[in-house]
Amino acid sequence: MKLEYFEELKQNQGGLISFNGFFSASTEKNVAHEFAQRSLSNGFPIAVLFRMKIDPTNNSCPYASLENRSSNQSEYEILFSFKAIFHIESIEQIENNFLQVDLTLINEKENLISHYIEIEHNKFNHLINYEKLGELLIQMNEFDKAKDLYEINELFIIDLHMSHDLEYEYENESSIDSELICAACLNPFNKPTITSCGHIFCLSCIKLWLKKDLSCPICRKILIENNLKPVTNQNILNKLDQLPVKCTLCQQTHIKRKRFDYHKDKRCQKVIVLCSAADMKCPWKGQRIDLRSHEMNCSYCSNQKLSNHQVQENATTSSKLEFKQIIIFLLIKLCLELMNSHSLKIESIINQYPLYSKISLRNQYLTDDDIPIVVNLAIINKKCKILDLGRNQIISQGVIQIAESLTNNTTLQMLSLHKNSLSEISVQYLAAKLLLNDSALKWLDLESTDLTDNSAEYLAIMLRTNRSITGLWLSNNRIGYHGVEMLALALIYYNRTLKYLDLENNRLINDSCLNYLIDMLEQNGSLKEVYLNNCQLSMTSKIKLQTIAAKKQNFRLFL
Known part of the structure; x- marks a missing residue:
């Protein structure tokens, strides 16, 4: 095998391999070893022995024994169809310039997709790449399935963006721990929810997903919405609370995510608020930074203060009023005398x-x-x-x-x-x-x-x-x-x-x-x-x- 081919094979360990046409193999290791050795004699720098594991119940790819039909029956040949697809399990060195590659024959379509998802799962840390899965379905001539996948995924992404219409942005997104990222929306968890199969998503994300698919987006196990539970792992919850965010309204930075609601409700000067006299039909609506200025000149606010003052006065009991009147009557003469003297x-x-x-x-x-x-x-x-x-x-x-x-x-x-x-x-x-x-x-x-x-x-x-x-x-x-x-x-x-x-x-x-x-x-x-x-x-x-x-x-x- 040429070095560049071997390097490509090595890079694809854990992935899939298919041969260009029909090919034969031997059930006898010595025969296969001898054929591999010949490649070294023919000038190739590396000899590769492919060891294949086959499930006899797998009938999706035709293969047959040529033991009684081969011109050289001592080779114990097995002939494989050009549709054969193998999973590359491992690569190990047997001796100098001689390697052994372990392969497993897989089902043509169902197992192919399953192995593809598993590969992508490991490669992208639990984030399934549906666009690549769609390309794979196209390569398999499964055009209708690919179309359905793209349409469903497009609608799902639109729904996700609508459900995550936040008023803040995450700072230093590249440094956020991957264990805090939702596989559906690719953002840090919002109300993290764990499934019965142990995977975590945003509550809104997994609910949206279950409206179109009753299986887990990662492992495909059947899910029931009633079995979803909020995450109680304090380590995850604390990390999410401490994530720094930036307010997209007033541009303030370094706000801890758990404090953002307080910032929006009490501090953000750009948030839209109503006049404090809105219950008295004041129509004003504007940014918080302008609220005080408005209220200082708002006739509705003045009426509200007067109304509150009158309510407080009316709440005073008659006995207190009588007592106050007696005190005023007793002190009025003295007060007038003192005030006159002080005024002078x-x-x-x-x-x-x-x-x-x-x-x-x-x-x-x-x-x-x-x-x-x-x-x-x-x-x-x-x-x-x-x-x-x-x-x-x-x-x-x-x-x-x-x-x-x-x-x-x-x-x-x-x-x-x-x-x-x-x-x-x-x-x-x-x-x-x-x-x-x-x-x-x-x-x-x-x-x-x-x-x-x-x-x-x-x-x-x-x-x-x-x-x-x-x-x-x-x-x-x-x-x-x-x-x-x-x-x-x-x-x-x-x-x-x-x-x-x-x-x-x-x-x-x-x-x-x-x-x-x-x-x-x-x-x-x-x-x-x-x-x-x-x-x-x-x-x-x-x-x-x-x-x-x-x-x-x-x-x-x-x-």
Whole structure:
């Protein structure tokens, strides 16, 4: 045998072989050995002895004994038809340049297909190649069967794609363990389900398959849908849960598959959501990133809040109302006297300042009830440029009244509300007014005002359109990952006027916020100073941020 033929035979071990025409063999090993030796004498580099195993009950391929008809009866010849197909079992070396190949005669069609599937099974790690099986059926002139196979498989693939219409993509697909791949859809298992024959598929894949075929796609054993069971192997389930995926909506990467539903329901800014007042017939529908902006100006949301407030008031028992009325009646005179005295003091302090100056009412025990006087005297009459209301007890209505006074105001440039416990709704209202961009306010100090991630989100929405604010102080609050995310996105994609951002002493800012902080520093060109002192950033994160900051001109980062 020529070397190239032998190499091809060796590469096909475990596969199939067929001879070009009729051929004869001998039942006597010595006779066959002698014929093989002659090939060496005729100049061939390798002698091959084919040892064939035949099932006498296999009548699909004609063969016959020539013992009484051969011209040389001592050879004990067996004549095989040109249709004979053998399975190559093994190849072993008997002596130098002399090899033995073990063959098994197989059934012409049924066994041929069975052996082909077994070969493909081993070759492609449990993934059956139906296109090659179709080609094989064509070569066997089984055109109708090949057509049926292609049509069924095409419909099945379409159904599979529809059943796996996911909103994420797998990262580094080539590195995913093959034991996690479904043989039907070629994707990692989704709700892995094990069959009675021990093979695993996606639940939707095997159910779709059983609608057209009641046998296992791999081993062809009969399957019953009621016998399908969810996989309980924790090793497989844990590996599937930890697979990293990329959201195809917002393009965020490194999401663990088990956390994707949470990402979609709570975090993804590109997912389509309804207005929170949809039950009150608000028709708005849009991306989550635009939801807050819509709700700040949604008349349905305003009606909903008013309705909720009225429901709460109506739920108050009559006895509580009576008790409250008695308390009010007993204290009304004292309250009026105290308020009058307190109001006179505030008026006196404000009146001592000249026009267009800085007015400080720090530590004056101001409450929401005092703000109308402050707005009228300090902002409207005195036209102050700086108003310091720090260290008071302003909570909600007072901030709303201040926000109202900012409309078309051309003098107030700095407002400080530090160390007042501001409510979320008051921050939302203030941000909504600044969002309209009809104020001269440049500096806003909200240090130590109990700001949360929601409050930070309202301010981020404001920054998208506001072009007057150049300094924003948000230090010593409860801003964390989501707040940093929203502020960073606003500064990356929208705002080009903010120069100073103070996030110092927000202990919820940690390494999870790093990517957003990096993107903000790299892509925003207006910031001159950013304060991140005393946050929970690791030394590694600080070094990364400092490296980026060093590359920016006229920029300082405080860590």
